[in-house]
Amino acid sequence: MTDGLNMQKCPKCGKDNLAHMTHCVHCGTAMEDLFHFDGQIETPESSNEEPIAALPFIFDEMQSTPQSDDDSPSRDSSAEKKATDEDGSQSPDWLERVRERVRAEDDASGLLTKGLSALQERLESDEKGDAESQYQAWLDEIREKAEREKAKQAERLQPSPLDEQGVPEWLRRIRALHPDADEGVEELKTEDEWTEEELEELRRRELGDDYVPNHMNEQTAEDDTDEPEEDDFEPDIEHNIPEDYEDLTTAEAQSRKSKVSPAPIDEALDNSPEETGFVMMGEPKLDPDEVFDTKAVEALLAQSDQSPPARKKASRDAEKEAILQDLVILRGQHEKVALLKALISEEGRPLPSSGEIKTKKRNHSRLIIGLAFILVLLFSIIFIPKNMSHKTPISVPQERFTLHLDAMDANKSLLLVMSYSAASATELEALTAPVIQALEDKGLSWQAMTLRMDGLWLAESLFEKADLKNPPAPVFLSGGQYAMLNLAIKPDDQTELEEQKVLKEGMPKFDDFDYVLLVTDSSLSVRGWLEQVAVNQPSINTFAIISQKEAVAIQPYFDSGQILAYLSGMQGLAGAGSYAGIHQSVFHVGLILMILLLILGFLLRPGSDEQPKPETGGQA
Amino acid sequence: MSLPDLVLGIIGLALTVMVFSYLIKDNVFFGIALYLLVGVSSGFATLLIIRSVILPMLISPLTQPGTQAFYLALVPLLLSILLVLMLFKRGSRMGRIPLAFLVGVMTAMALMGISRGTLAPQVLSIFYWFSPGIVAGWSAIRWWGLVEGIAILIGVVAVLTFFEDRQRKISHKSPSSPLLKGVSKVGQVFLGVTFGALFVGILSSALIALIGNLSAIVDFFSHLFAG
Numbered sequence: 001m002t003d004g005l006n007m008q009k010c011p012k013c014g015k016d017n018l019a020h021m022t023h024c025v026h027c028g029t030a031m032e033d034l035f036h037f038d039g040q041i042e043t044p045e046s047s048n049e050e051p052i053a054a055l056p057f058i059f060d061e062m063q064s065t066p067q068s069d070d071d072s073p074s075r076d077s078s079a080e081k082k083a084t085d086e087d088g089s090q091s092p093d094w095l096e097r098v099r100e101r102v103r104a105e106d107d108a109s110g111l112l113t114k115g116l117s118a119l120q121e122r123l124e125s126d127e128k129g130d131a132e133s134q135y136q137a138w139l140d141e142i143r144e145k146a147e148r149e150k151a152k153q154a155e156r157l158q159p160s161p162l163d164e165q166g167v168p169e170w171l172r173r174i175r176a177l178h179p180d181a182d183e184g185v186e187e188l189k190t191e192d193e194w195t196e197e198e199l200e201e202l203r204r205r206e207l208g209d210d211y212v213p214n215h216m217n218e219q220t221a222e223d224d225t226d227e228p229e230e231d232d233f234e235p236d237i238e239h240n241i242p243e244d245y246e247d248l249t250t251a252e253a254q255s256r257k258s259k260v261s262p263a264p265i266d267e268a269l270d271n272s273p274e275e276t277g278f279v280m281m282g283e284p285k286l287d288p289d290e291v292f293d294t295k296a297v298e299a300l301l302a303q304s305d306q307s308p309p310a311r312k313k314a315s316r317d318a319e320k321e322a323i324l325q326d327l328v329i330l331r332g333q334h335e336k337v338a339l340l341k342a343l344i345s346e347e348g349r350p351l352p353s354s355g356e357i358k359t360k361k362r363n364h365s366r367l368i369i370g371l372a373f374i375l376v377l378l379f380s381i382i383f384i385p386k387n388m389s390h391k392t393p394i395s396v397p398q399e400r401f402t403l404h405l406d407a408m409d410a411n412k413s414l415l416l417v418m419s420y421s422a423a424s425a426t427e428l429e430a431l432t433a434p435v436i437q438a439l440e441d442k443g444l445s446w447q448a449m450t451l452r453m454d455g456l457w458l459a460e461s462l463f464e465k466a467d468l469k470n471p472p473a474p475v476f477l478s479g480g481q482y483a484m485l486n487l488a489i490k491p492d493d494q495t496e497l498e499e500q501k502v503l504k505e506g507m508p509k510f511d512d513f514d515y516v517l518l519v520t521d522s523s524l525s526v527r528g529w530l531e532q533v534a535v536n537q538p539s540i541n542t543f544a545i546i547s548q549k550e551a552v553a554i555q556p557y558f559d560s561g562q563i564l565a566y567l568s569g570m571q572g573l574a575g576a577g578s579y580a581g582i583h584q585s586v587f588h589v590g591l592i593l594m595i596l597l598l599i600l601g602f603l604l605r606p607g608s609d610e611q612p613k614p615e616t617g618g619q620a
Numbered sequence: 621m622s623l624p625d626l627v628l629g630i631i632g633l634a635l636t637v638m639v640f641s642y643l644i645k646d647n648v649f650f651g652i653a654l655y656l657l658v659g660v661s662s663g664f665a666t667l668l669i670i671r672s673v674i675l676p677m678l679i680s681p682l683t684q685p686g687t688q689a690f691y692l693a694l695v696p697l698l699l700s701i702l703l704v705l706m707l708f709k710r711g712s713r714m715g716r717i718p719l720a721f722l723v724g725v726m727t728a729m730a731l732m733g734i735s736r737g738t739l740a741p742q743v744l745s746i747f748y749w750f751s752p753g754i755v756a757g758w759s760a761i762r763w764w765g766l767v768e769g770i771a772i773l774i775g776v777v778a779v780l781t782f783f784e785d786r787q788r789k790i791s792h793k794s795p796s797s798p799l800l801k802g803v804s805k806v807g808q809v810f811l812g813v814t815f816g817a818l819f820v821g822i823l824s825s826a827l828i829a830l831i832g833n834l835s836a837i838v839d840f841f842s843h844l845f846a847g
Contacts, residue, residue, distance in 0.1 A: 366643065367643050367644055370640075370643040371643070374640070374830075374834070377830065377831060377834055378834055378838065381831070381834055381835055381838050382838060423829060424825065424829070426828060426829050426831075426832030426833065427825055427828040427829060427832070430828075430832070453664060453665045453668045453669075454661065454664065454665075456668070476668065476672050478669070478672055478673045481729070481733075482725070482726075482729065485729065521825075527737070527738065528733070530737045530738070531733030531734060531736065531737030531738060532729065532733050532737070534737065535733070535736045535737050547821075547825050548821040548822075548824040548825045548828070549818065549821035549822040549824070549825040550821065551821055552814065552817045552818055552821060553818075556742060556745075557741075559745060559772075560741045560742055560744070560745030561741075561745065562737075562741055568821075569821070569824050569825070569828070570824065570828065583831065583835065586831050586835075587827060587828065587831055590827045590830070590831060591823075591824070591827060594823055594827065
């Protein structure tokens with residue numbers, strides 16, 4: 001940056017300074033020939049500053065003269081001249097010439113005023129440039145020192161000569177300074193060629209004034225009983241502390257052995273390696289905010305005994321650990337950010353009121369209503385006679401079902417397909433048991449198949465309710481709809497392999513049946529049958545007995561004629577009360593109770609189960 | 621009453637009371653009954669699958685090396701092994717192969733089944749009521765059938781319009797025309813009637829199940845005290 005600047009040499013020390021320096025930056029000598037203008041006559045140093053001090057007065061005087069009294073310029077000029085003469089010979093000649101010219105040319109006073117103003121501005125700018133140049137010189141000096149220090153550190157970081165055991169010189173010096181560090185070092189020390197006197201000399205040279213003889217250190221260590229033992233083996237890192245910080249109290253310094261306090265930049269730069277003796281490996285600079293771990297020195301000592309590959313691996317591990325620590329910090333920061341975001345998002349929202357903090361009062365209404373409902377049903381079951389006649393209207397599907405059941409011929413066959421859970425068993429068994437008994441009475445051949453695993457023991461319960469003597473063993477068809485499709489597709493006997501028939505072994509053949517009765521609590525089972533089997537077996541007539549909750553879903557299939565008839569719910573039980581085991585009167589009582597409870601629920605607690613609507617307006 | 625019936629009746633009664641204890645609150649007895657049901661069902665299903673599926677369809681063919689059934693059984697064996705690999709992190713990708721196979725087969729079956737077993741028959745059943753041949757063949761016009769067919773047609777169109785209008789609102793498209801909005805409202809009425817019927821069916825089924833269980837308990841005590 002200073003290449004393009006004019007330089008001047010100090011008259012005393014002869015070193016280069018910037019052109020506008022007032023004093024030499026090296027020796028402090030005042031620089032001459034600072035203010036040198038064209039046409040200016042060299043004057044002694046004493047009169048050098050006077051014109052500058054007198055300029056404002058001259059300037060004011062020149063400005064006020066033409067305006068105060070235009071008629072008497074000669075008198076004022078003569079008075080001024082007289083005053084000037086009275087001041088003596090301190091006025092410079094150039095100023096006298098200016099005054100004379102002003103007196104000679106009244107009209108030129110404006111130009112002269114401008115010229116003086118320009119002169120004054122130039123002087124001010126020179127003063128500013130002087131300060132800037134001084135600051136720039138100071139920065140340059142700091143940079144030069146930093147460059148020199150870097151160069152010296154680079155020289156020290158060069159591979160140091162190794163001894164016979166391959167231990168570098170810097171490590172030997174460290175070990176020599178810390179003879180009690182560890183056993184390895186102890187062994188090295190005993191084998192080292194250095195004598196005790198040489199080591200003392202080395203320590204004195206390295207530490208300078210701070211050097212304390214070894215026996216004094218031992219005495220200090222004995223006195224300091226509060227320090228842990230392991231601290232004695234830690235390398236003393238105070239050599240890297242800038243000088244000013246060594247003035248800190250010893251207690252504070254020892255309690256913070258693992259840390260290095262920050263130092264001002266200039267002092268840190270002054271704390272050159274020549275003074276400290278050595279620098280820590282890989283740490284040519286000390287970051288003020290960086291935490292120095294004494295264990296790192298121990299790691300370095302351990303690394304020195306390792307082979308180069310092991311050393312590289314150790315350094316990689318250290319870097320990895322450092323990265324992981326960074327990640328941990330980032331994760332912590334991330335959590336803090338999340339917490340802050342949550343706090344910000346909660347800002348402005350009302351705090352939970354004291355009423356909400358209180359324990360919620362237990363609501364027994366649901367228990368009371370449930371128990372009352374069950375008790376009413378129990379009383380109805382006990383006291384209402386079972387054979388009470390009912391005139392339940394018969395639905396169209398049930399009417400069709402009865403007609404088809406009556407029209408079934410004895411030489412026809414029926415496949416009973418069961419797919420329902422135990423929860424629906426009560427309803428479906430009540431509907432199916434009378435039908436199975438009617439089929440038995442007709443002498444119709446039939447076979448049972450279940451699509452669910454628990455259908456095997458549910459079938460036994462069904463047959464027991466139907467009061468069958470020798471019911472056919474139900475078959476479990478694994479695979480659901482896919483297995484039904486496999487059974488429904490008519491294979492070409494010439495192409496079907498014998499081994500493929502193992503999948504159909506023991507399974508009923510759909511071709512052998514004229515009717516299929518689906519007993520299910522899911523409309524999906526009915527759909528699966530109609531979509532996978534019925535389209536491939538158009539000759540089979542399909543009937544269904546389905547739970548009331550799914551009856552609505554299969555109604556379209558009845559309307560389209562895909563299902564000839566179906567039974568569901570209490571309507572399907574009409575006329576079959578003796579098999580049902582379900583009291584229709586109790587069902588009606590229960591239905592009335594449920595309707596009343598629904599109405600009461602709507603009337604007494606409106607909106608109690610509604611989710612609170614989100615506030616759209618927000619809070620300011 | 622025999623001893624097994626008595627013991628089973630008491631167990632059934634205790635389990636019923638444990639399930640009903642949910643009326644008070646979610647408690648440990650309700651949990652025990654629930655876990656008992658799940659555990660027994662799972663154990664039963666596992667045994668049944670081993671006996672009905674794995675042994676006859678996989679293990680048995682594999683015991684006959686050299687036959688065609690043996691080679692055919694290798695396919696499900698390989699797919700099963702790949703499926704088991706999904707339990708491990710490294711083998712999760714391999715487990716996608718049998719899943720892809722299953723999903724592909726299921727999709728093909730569903731598409732074929734729906735088109736042949738549901739869509740086409742339902743559309744034809746609606747057209748059936750408006751077929752000139754059918755109407756002309758009747759000795760007297762079945763007005764109720766026509767009204768039913770018209771109601772079904774209107775219901776289908778209105779419900780489809782409702783879903784289309786809803787999709788427009790979700791995707792922030794341009795608003796529908798007033799006519800479509802009116803038809804969409806009609807579709808909402810049809811949907812409301814359908815859901816109401818489903819709700820009644822669920823209540824009815826639950827009530828039947830409750831009455832059946834209470835009747836069983838009453839019968840148990842009546843048999844118990846009757847000796």
